[in-house]
Amino acid sequence: xxxxxxxxxxxxxxxxxxxxxxxxxxxxxxxxxxxxxxxxxxxxxxxxxxxxxxxxxxxxxxxxxxxxxxxxxxxxxxxxxxxxxxxxxxxxxxxxxxxxxxxxxxxxxxxxxxxxxxxxxxxxxxxxxxxxxxxxxxxxxxxxxxxxxxxxxxxxxxxxxxxxxxxxxxxxxxxxxxxxxxxxxxxxxxxxxxxxxxxxxxxxxxxxxxxxxxxxxxxxxxxxxxxxxxxxxxxxxxxxx
Numbered sequence: 001x002x003x004x005x006x007x008x009x010x011x012x013x014x015x016x017x018x019x020x021x022x023x024x025x026x027x028x029x030x031x032x033x034x035x036x037x038x039x040x041x042x043x044x045x046x047x048x049x050x051x052x053x054x055x056x057x058x059x060x061x062x063x064x065x066x067x068x069x070x071x072x073x074x075x076x077x078x079x080x081x082x083x084x085x086x087x088x089x090x091x092x093x094x095x096x097x098x099x100x101x102x103x104x105x106x107x108x109x110x111x112x113x114x115x116x117x118x119x120x121x122x123x124x125x126x127x128x129x130x131x132x133x134x135x136x137x138x139x140x141x142x143x144x145x146x147x148x149x150x151x152x153x154x155x156x157x158x159x160x161x162x163x164x165x166x167x168x169x170x171x172x173x174x175x176x177x178x179x180x181x182x183x184x185x186x187x188x189x190x191x192x193x194x195x196x197x198x199x200x201x202x203x204x205x206x207x208x209x210x211x212x213x214x215x216x217x218x219x220x221x222x223x224x225x226x227x228x229x230x231x232x233x234x235x236x237x238x239x240x241x
Contacts, residue, residue: 007215108142150187
């Protein structure tokens with residue numbers, strides 16, 4: 001079964017735009033789990049423009065499914081947060097300060113020493129570690145050398161080419177990267193710009209895919225389709241048999 005982890009950053013953005021606590025993130029987490037999601041993802045950033053560090057601690061207290069915290073470990077505050085909250089999975093993303101959204105994966109060769117140290121720190125604390133990479137087999141091999149448990153394939157280029165009708169060109173690099181990951185005995189996650197149009201094809205074509213993390217598109221779809229219905233629709237797209 002391919003797991004669906006729902007990124008709730010956009011719900012926090014909506015709350016923060018007005019102040020107060022509407023929507024209530026704790027209630028949203030409970031409902032998203034009840035609607036069938038297999039996990040919750042948050043990506044706190046230093047400016048706390050969406051998920052706040054206090055939100056992460058509060059969610060950790062009530063979550064019943066898997067908890068995935070994404071972020072750049074170059075921020076000491078992020079590292080301290082993760083070590084304190086001990087999520088099921090920490091996903092390392094090379095975001096720059098002030099970056100609107102993730103737009104590239106790690107160079108696992110250039111940053112091998114740094115990644116090896118931080119991955120070991122999190123694994124020693126009992127967390128599964130995934131690192132965000134582009135679909136390049138050499139980067140997968142580099143990820144293995146760093147000691148990570150999983151990779152998360154950055155899927156923006158897939159989404160762009162898929163939307164342009166270039167399905168085979170879109171999926172081919174991801175198939176190669178996933179096959180390399182399987183050969184390296186790494187778990188495979190994926191995320192970024194996956195949606196109701198392109199998700200089923202991706203899930204069916206990527207052997208060994210274990211989890212997708214989806215936020216922006218899912219929350220946007222929920223405006224029109226309702227949150228419960230949307231979570232169920234995304235889960236159905238992951239049924240590949």
